[in-house]
Amino acid sequence: MSAAGTLAALRGSIERIETQGAACCQRKVPLGHAEADAHLQGGLALAAVHEVFAGAGRQTAAATGFIAGLARRVAARRPLVWIRQDFTEVEAGAVSMDGLSELGLDPRLLVTVRAADVDQALRTTADALACDAVGAVVLEVWGEVKQLDLVASRRLTLAAQASGATGLVLRMAAEPRASTAESRWIVRAAHSPPASHPSSAWGSPLFEAQLVRNRHGPTGRWIMEWKCDECLFGKPAAYPQPVAAAPAYRPHQAQSVFKRKPAPDAIRGGYRLA
Numbered sequence: 001m002s003a004a005g006t007l008a009a010l011r012g013s014i015e016r017i018e019t020q021g022a023a024c025c026q027r028k029v030p031l032g033h034a035e036a037d038a039h040l041q042g043g044l045a046l047a048a049v050h051e052v053f054a055g056a057g058r059q060t061a062a063a064t065g066f067i068a069g070l071a072r073r074v075a076a077r078r079p080l081v082w083i084r085q086d087f088t089e090v091e092a093g094a095v096s097m098d099g100l101s102e103l104g105l106d107p108r109l110l111v112t113v114r115a116a117d118v119d120q121a122l123r124t125t126a127d128a129l130a131c132d133a134v135g136a137v138v139l140e141v142w143g144e145v146k147q148l149d150l151v152a153s154r155r156l157t158l159a160a161q162a163s164g165a166t167g168l169v170l171r172m173a174a175e176p177r178a179s180t181a182e183s184r185w186i187v188r189a190a191h192s193p194p195a196s197h198p199s200s201a202w203g204s205p206l207f208e209a210q211l212v213r214n215r216h217g218p219t220g221r222w223i224m225e226w227k228c229d230e231c232l233f234g235k236p237a238a239y240p241q242p243v244a245a246a247p248a249y250r251p252h253q254a255q256s257v258f259k260r261k262p263a264p265d266a267i268r269g270g271y272r273l274a
Contacts, residue, residue: 029076035222052066052184074136075134079110079134089114091172137166139168141171206223
């Protein structure tokens with residue numbers, strides 16, 4: 001074996017040892033979705049970095065809502081620092097405090113920071129993750145940026161491990177690259193069910209969440225509902241609202257509404273209006 005091959009083998013062995021040791025001592029918080037928590041072996045790892053990518057198309061709002069739910073789960077009642085690149089606000093719009101409040105986040109515990117560029121955003125994120133009083137730090141970046149490479153990802157991971165804070169990286173208009181992230185998600189919007197109460201105009205937020213990287217388990221794909229009152233994810237109900245009972249009999253007039261088509265259409269079981 002060449003020197004380069006030996007070095008690569010040693011690095012792989014060290015990474016496996018570190019991964020196994022980290023898996024044994026990591027603290028995790030359950031998301032609430034049974035299948036996702038099972039794949040994550042108990043929930044989302046704390047004191048680590050996780051990535052959320054917006055799916056193809058106009059999925060920035062869905063990815064933002066999903067990462068807000070993750071932040072609420074991992075930060076609990078501790079401060080949350082949300083760092084946004086200026087260009088992100090130009091492309092995706094401002095984050096609504098009312099919207100985050102409806103999702104269950106407490107605006108009094110939220111600190112928002114606008115960074116002039118990616119370099120400043122990365123420095124601010126590393127400083128925020130180094131603070132042990134912070135519950136979670138969200139870094140929101142737009143586009144393919146060369147600064148957010150494997151070295152920068154490793155720096156953020158080390159800061160999170162040292163302080164106990166959890167880093168959440170939100171990527172818009174970007175493709176996944178090599179990183180030290182504990183998990184990586186690709187999120188799209190899913191159709192929301194009707195509201196459970198007639199006076200409510202909106203249903204619960206639903207996400208099509210694909211777990212494409214999981215350092216300690218398998219990957220998967222689920223439809224995940226964010227329950228704003230309980231502040232946790234769950235599996236959406238098949239029938240969120242009661243279904244009307246079928247009538248005991250049909251009126252005689254209803255029999256003449258449909259007529260069976262003549263052959264050969266009748267072979268296919270087709271119907272037409274009378």
